[in-house]
Amino acid sequence: MAAETVTIPKVEEVTFNGSLSGTLDQALAKLSKAPFYSAKIVSGKLVAARVESRNINKKPYLFYMIELSSNSVSVAYSIPPDTSERMRRALVIKDLVSVLSILSGIFSIDETHFYQYVDSVIDDLLGGLSENYSSLFNKYDAQLSEYRELKRLNLELGAANRNLTVQSTQLDEENKRLKEDLAALQKYSDQALMAMISDWIQVHNSTIDVGDFAKTYNIVEPRIEQILDKMVSQGYLELKE
Secondary structure (H helix, E strand, O other): OOOOOOOOOOEEEEEEEEEEOOHHHHHHHHHHOOOOEEEEEEEEEEEEEEEEEEOOOEEEEEEEEEEEEEOOEEEEEEEEEOHOOOOOOOOHHHHHHHHHHHHOOOOEOOOOHHHHHHHHHHHHHHHHOOHHHHHHHOOOHHHHHHHHHHHHHHHHHHHHHHHHHHHHHHHHHHHHHHHHHHHHHHHOOOOHHHHHHHHHHHHOOOOOOOHHHHHHHOOOOOHHHHHHHHOOOOOOOOOOO
């Protein structure tokens, strides 16, 4: 089995002049409050390191290290082969600005040189973009508008779907009721119902209560009234005044 190759990242370093108005111990005390850095004083310098990842041998792979002395500050950082050098420099300089803000009042950097360097890093980063910012922003804005429109349509479709679900449930209930009514109508033939009504009238002193008859035989009242009308029209029954 072939041994796995360990990739060695490129390392760059940049130094800026400055002046330490406080002490390294004061700087260490402030920087130690930041959870992302491992800081200590070594040979008259404050060394703050941040290891973002390690290789298979557990050695730092993606990292940067800041050294602060009485008259300068330097930052050394790694750039892996699969990483954009422009973007890596911009990220490191951003973190250096963060450290300098923490050390405000203790260390002052040479602003002229530092700002020139920051300007060059930003210019290099922007120059590496395939499209200018305005074009990218316009595309983003168009996609954001499209996303919002799709989100609005999704909400409307969701509401419509819920309404259709309610309507479907109502239709199912109505269909069930109609089937029950149809089953009740088809339960007895006309001749059978006529015979049943005749028997009822004989037993109940020549009268019929449609409601009682319907409940007794589980038949809908319109069906009974229909048969009564038929029996009257055919002369089987006579209406009493």
